[in-house]
Amino acid sequence: MRRNHSTTPRTPRVLGSLLLLAAAGGFALGAAPEARAAAPTPLGRVVPAPASVTPGGTPYRVTRATGIRVDDSAEVRRIGGYLAGVLRPSTGYPLPVTDRGTGGIRLHLADGDFGAEGYRLRSGAGGVTLTARTPAGLFHGVQTLRQLLPAAVERKTVQRGPWSIAGGTVQDRPRYAYRGAMLDVSRHFFTVAQVKRYIDQLALYKVNELHLHLSDDQGWRIAIDSWPRLASYGGSTQVGGGPGGHYTKADYREIVRYASSRYLEVVPEIDMPGHTNAALAAYAKLNCDGTAPPLYTGTQVGFSSLCVSKAVTYDFVTDVVRELAALTPGRYLHIGGDEAHSTAHGDYVAFMDRVQPVVARYGKTVIGWHQLTGAHPARGALAQYWGQDGTGAAEKAQVVAAARNGTGLILSPADRLYLDMKYTRGTGPGTDWAGLVEVERAYDWNPGAYLAGLPASAVRGVEAPLWTETLKKSADIEYMAFPRLAGAAELGWSPAATHDWNAYKVRLAAQGPRWDALGVHYYRSPQVPWPAR
Incomplete structure (x- = not known):
């Protein structure tokens, strides 16, 4: 016989368990459980494919407390402002751009084997650091960071998170100038x-x-x-x-x-x-x-x-x-x-x-x-x-x-x-x-x-x-x-x-929701396994 769950009384033990879970942060009453939140986008599921990806470690979660830390440089500060301009409308977070503090999202220029446009992205529980030799490299790294966040981050109104970035390291530079x-x-x-x-x-x-x-x-x-x-x-x-x-x-x-x-x-x-x-x-x-x-x-x-x-x-x-x-x-x-x-x-x-x-x-x-x-x-x-x-x-x-x-x-x-x-x-x-x-x-x-x-x-x-x-x-x-x-x-x-059609079409399909969020009018080719709208 099918039980009518809407009229079955909860036992005190079940109700107590729910309250304990809520207190522990397992879920908020009336909201979807955190455990059901989509896993962060894998580091390699971006377009263009990065040169090298080493996944691992705890994801970083962008929250209301996140800041964008930049070098004391007008150009790097401008890139930080560009990133904040992308993220603020959809997250609703202030995301201050500052050259002080720790953690958060850091944009940093440094010597290294990055070339004229390459970058390194490191993500972990404590934050995300983008490092490059040139501002162009930092800017390209920001594009990768955008694609590692849920597609809804591109929308111009506040969306529901969470806003997580998978843990690990991306080392990247272009094949052609x-x-x-x-x-x-x-x-x-x-x-x-x-x-x-x-x-x-x-x-x-x-x-x-x-x-x-x-x-x-x-x-x-x-x-x-x-x-x-x-x-x-x-x-x-x-x-x-x-x-x-x-x-x-x-x-x-x-x-x-x-x-x-x-x-x-x-x-x-x-x-x-x-x-x-x-x-x-x-x-x-x-x-x-x-x-x-x-x-x-x-x-x-x-x-x-x-x-x-x-x-x-x-x-x-x-x-x-x-x-x-x-x-x-x-x-x-x-x-x-x-x-x-x-x-x-x-x-x-x-x-x-x-x-x-x-x-x-x-x-x-x-x-x-x-x-x-x-x-x-x-x-x-x-x-x-x-x-x-x-x-x-x-x-x-x-x-x-x-x-x-x-x-x-x-x-x-x-x-x-x-x-x-x-x-x-x-x-x-x-x-x-x-x-x-x-x-x-x-x-x-x-x-x-x-x-x-x-x-x-x-x-x-x-x-x-x-x-x-x-x-x-x-x-x-x-x-x-x-x-x-x-x-x-x-x-x-x-x-x-990295060139492989079968792998590429999966990464390409993941761009569809991003284009939807951006209002891009695109062709939904039957050759690509687009997610359902």
Whole structure:
């Protein structure tokens, strides 16, 4: 017979036992027992995978008494403030940032075998200590710390804890120095606020380069004082005929500042000699026949070219490079160079031979799409490879030969890392000219062995480009970037020995609740064992 527990009286002995448990802290009446709280996230269940994980010891629990202890340094204090800004809304705790006291969460700079961006995280009952040689390393360690806390820590309202961090040690440093993501703001324009949102998402996965595609046939997006119609007219539309837009110099400086606060370097791109219709429409004298074409709002490529034989072309290039370099504290300036189908090969080579020294004159290192290797890459230049598995042998050999002669490579194979490729035929937005790229395909390849005959030392890193012909809002960006961006970040950061799809997809699945908490609109790929919502 089924007993009606709601009317069965408690014996004094049972009630006494409950009171003893409550007094001992076993559970609070009316609350879930502590014993039932979820176990802390294992130290290795983060993305990108750390270089080394040694679990063990008692977890550390963040409480109302926890402080964030920092070195007496403005930069370390700022990182401590950033961490407090992440944790305070969801925990409801004050989390003071101080250079005094003991215990809590400590951020500390020290000499050691950390490299330029590595860190060590040690967690135990008495606290968590993040140690690095540089502020960038501390900041990357903070991203790991975030992922070791429950996903609800990302929410902007007070959530129920507990907030525990597993005990043990993480030793970590990146595989590659260049770990990038590109955002095309030319096909569709995105505001400063939208770019900042993407920067925050990139920072969580230790991406350190933000490549902004600032010019193309459909729009010129950066103000140039010496050529004002580039932005005011050339930036006045976008794909489909919308209003377009451009960044003032103050806007661009704010993007650079914000990216720097998240330890991302901005890499501006002015694509040339092709992909230049917006500039040609703005200034008739840049055209060989002196006639300006109409503004373009379609999606075709390869039809436009600067006039290589005109002296004014190089006045234009010099002015643009000079003004953009002055706005950009980072090391690089990207000169494009892809799909210049309307430029004769000899003219292309001559153009690149004249433009690369201009970039050097203003203190920047050239990056170009891999077609640059068909010209004469400058000493120290980087070529960004966007070919596919099916790219012709001659083109691949040209890239490999340039790498053997000292040109560094950034790998962005279109059928792996182009984030605008559709996942499946049934998903959208996006395109499929490089194929359908599901999550496993985007992740499961080795940058160090991707091109046959390429010296592994020539690979400087990876970058995940996001072209925006079909993307109009932040939700579109997020849907195409996530979850594949996390895999690109892991390819750039994690040791090759950690690379394993079956292990990765479990760690990736754990990011789903975090993205939910952050309000990220992502694709729930059936290849990933996402937890139920």
